[in-house]
Amino acid sequence: MTTRTPWRPTALLAGLVLLTAACGGTTKSDVAQQSSASATAAASSAAADPNAPVKQGLKIAFLPKQVNNPYFTIADGGGAAAAKEFGGEAKEVGPSEASASSQVSYINTLIQQKQDAIVISANDPNAVVPALTRARAAGIKVVSYDSDTAPAGRHVFVNQAGAEDLGRTEVQLLAEQIGHKGKIAVLSATPNATNQNTWIDFMKDELKKPEYKDMELVKVAYGNDEDQKSFTETQGLLRSYPDLAGIISPTTVGIAAAARYLSDSPYKGKVKLTGLGTPNQLKKFVKDGTIEAFELWNPADLGYLASYAAAALASGQITGAEGEKFKAGKLGEYTIGAKGEVLLGKPTVFNKENVDKFDF
Amino acid sequence: MRLDLARRWEGLILVLLVGVVVWASLGVDGFANGSNISFLLLDTTEIALMALTMTLVIIAAEIDLSVASTLGLSCAVLGRLWNAGLPIEAIMPICLLVGAACGAFNGLLVTRLGLPSLAVTIGTFALFRGLAYVMLGDQAVADLPPAYTGLATASFGPVPVATALVAVLAGVAAVVLHATGTGRSIFALGSNVEAAFFAGVRVKRIKLWLFVASGVMASLASLVYTFRYASARADNGVGLELAVVAAVLLGGVSIFGGRGTLPGVLMAVLLLGVVRNALILADVANEVLNFVTGLLLVASVLAPNVGAVWRRRTSPQVEGKSAS
Numbered sequence: 001m002t003t004r005t006p007w008r009p010t011a012l013l014a015g016l017v018l019l020t021a022a023c024g025g026t027t028k029s030d031v032a033q034q035s036s037a038s039a040t041a042a043a044s045s046a047a048a049d050p051n052a053p054v055k056q057g058l059k060i061a062f063l064p065k066q067v068n069n070p071y072f073t074i075a076d077g078g079g080a081a082a083a084k085e086f087g088g089e090a091k092e093v094g095p096s097e098a099s100a101s102s103q104v105s106y107i108n109t110l111i112q113q114k115q116d117a118i119v120i121s122a123n124d125p126n127a128v129v130p131a132l133t134r135a136r137a138a139g140i141k142v143v144s145y146d147s148d149t150a151p152a153g154r155h156v157f158v159n160q161a162g163a164e165d166l167g168r169t170e171v172q173l174l175a176e177q178i179g180h181k182g183k184i185a186v187l188s189a190t191p192n193a194t195n196q197n198t199w200i201d202f203m204k205d206e207l208k209k210p211e212y213k214d215m216e217l218v219k220v221a222y223g224n225d226e227d228q229k230s231f232t233e234t235q236g237l238l239r240s241y242p243d244l245a246g247i248i249s250p251t252t253v254g255i256a257a258a259a260r261y262l263s264d265s266p267y268k269g270k271v272k273l274t275g276l277g278t279p280n281q282l283k284k285f286v287k288d289g290t291i292e293a294f295e296l297w298n299p300a301d302l303g304y305l306a307s308y309a310a311a312a313l314a315s316g317q318i319t320g321a322e323g324e325k326f327k328a329g330k331l332g333e334y335t336i337g338a339k340g341e342v343l344l345g346k347p348t349v350f351n352k353e354n355v356d357k358f359d360f
Numbered sequence: 361m362r363l364d365l366a367r368r369w370e371g372l373i374l375v376l377l378v379g380v381v382v383w384a385s386l387g388v389d390g391f392a393n394g395s396n397i398s399f400l401l402l403d404t405t406e407i408a409l410m411a412l413t414m415t416l417v418i419i420a421a422e423i424d425l426s427v428a429s430t431l432g433l434s435c436a437v438l439g440r441l442w443n444a445g446l447p448i449e450a451i452m453p454i455c456l457l458v459g460a461a462c463g464a465f466n467g468l469l470v471t472r473l474g475l476p477s478l479a480v481t482i483g484t485f486a487l488f489r490g491l492a493y494v495m496l497g498d499q500a501v502a503d504l505p506p507a508y509t510g511l512a513t514a515s516f517g518p519v520p521v522a523t524a525l526v527a528v529l530a531g532v533a534a535v536v537l538h539a540t541g542t543g544r545s546i547f548a549l550g551s552n553v554e555a556a557f558f559a560g561v562r563v564k565r566i567k568l569w570l571f572v573a574s575g576v577m578a579s580l581a582s583l584v585y586t587f588r589y590a591s592a593r594a595d596n597g598v599g600l601e602l603a604v605v606a607a608v609l610l611g612g613v614s615i616f617g618g619r620g621t622l623p624g625v626l627m628a629v630l631l632l633g634v635v636r637n638a639l640i641l642a643d644v645a646n647e648v649l650n651f652v653t654g655l656l657l658v659a660s661v662l663a664p665n666v667g668a669v670w671r672r673r674t675s676p677q678v679e680g681k682s683a684s
Binding site for chain 1: 390391393497504505507509591594596598599
């Protein structure tokens, strides 16, 4: 504290840095080599018994990205309904803020509670893996749904719809509505939302096809999954591009805010809006002509399927290997695909004709 | 009188801590076993590390709200350099230097320009986090060396290695604060900065070094955080600064400076960790959990101030120091 040359420790540290760098150490490529060497050793040895009965009284915990989020409330409700059917019990626990590491302490407590299965939508695909590895070592089966973890963290991933399907169909939906012509924009969630960015990449790829040569993606705006921000971003888009033909919002928060803005503006019905949204949220905008058609998977079905996958794992019917089959109640039979993925199905398109038939 | 109050407050925190531990051990399934205790301790690591220096900073009547952003920036630097192919052993000291630089930046603005630390660190809170996103964007760097990620979650018996690190540094901080001239100077400048200045305390120098220490500790916490979660991201540790300040205040440190002890703060960190862990294990809803934590904090800020008001009323000649 009394030294008169504060730069001395700094210089010392800098010297140390150079020294360690010169002596070599653990680098990215070292780790890549090690992990590729160990990956081949880790093959599943457990055998599945497709005819095993579903165990009774299975304890299944749903760990969404955040609790009190309407989307997850519906999905986890679907999971609970499934658990009721096969005689298990499901509960929902989780953080109130969707941050990268907030789920880890919940996983640890679920291990202590000796749950039979954890069904998780990961906020960070890697941050949860060490904790999930401990859970798996304790005999707990892990299913990821909605947002996958790194494959080492889970047995099965229940995917709502292929990212490619979603990205491309949203462009197709909008193209139909604007007659394959004009400027379009995307209103996304946060700049670092993994699933959103994957969808947007597929949208851009779809737009390269010749039938979209008269369509131009002018901007990707970010509403941060906040209602107000999404609303003002929509306003901003229309101010910057008064000749905008359409907007794709691949997020339920974004599309609802954009619809609200459009429905009260002179652009209503002229600027087309599509994307991912829930029927209850958008019914009135479909009816007042703001939106022609939008799409989504059924989140209740997603939770339902994840619940059955968890039960099948915990009962020994499947191990998570490619090609194994299991039954999922009213949804029928599913087959596990490559990398332990189960696909719920193609997205559902909602429009004036069918929107009233759905209640979520 | 002042010492008396502090001791009484710490006694209360200790009683609360023991009470909650006993309640949880008896009434909450899965609480009282080695692996849970070790998770619980591990979960408090980063907060504890940053709380050590935050205690000194707040006792000196300053505050550093940029710690979690410094942590994020340090994580982002780590991720960026790792992707660039540098060895991790070289990256770690660079991260500590980044933390020191962040701290020095805060410290210089506060001491050279005489700006209030609350305003400065609210600014750098956004600045450092923004810089973290500039460095790493939305990437999550996850292919970190297993030797280090393993070490960050390893434990001797129920005591995690990271907790041992906290214990050693807590020892150092406690000695500095409670048994050296520097520590006495920190208390002095927190109670009455003019008096301390005229008594020969090098006010600016001490404050500058406190901010540097705070930055270094945040970057040390970033290393633990990154390895523990095996994921370097620009948004690592968002919101942690509030948890740190909360633990420090609950530990009996006065928000106006000049009063507080490190044992009190460490007990408060543990208390918050135990309450959180036990309530989650007991399947208490997240909202209730936040409510309980909030209640503890309001009580902790309220109690000493009620004490202070009462003191001022009973002895009117004691002037309240420039508490703003």
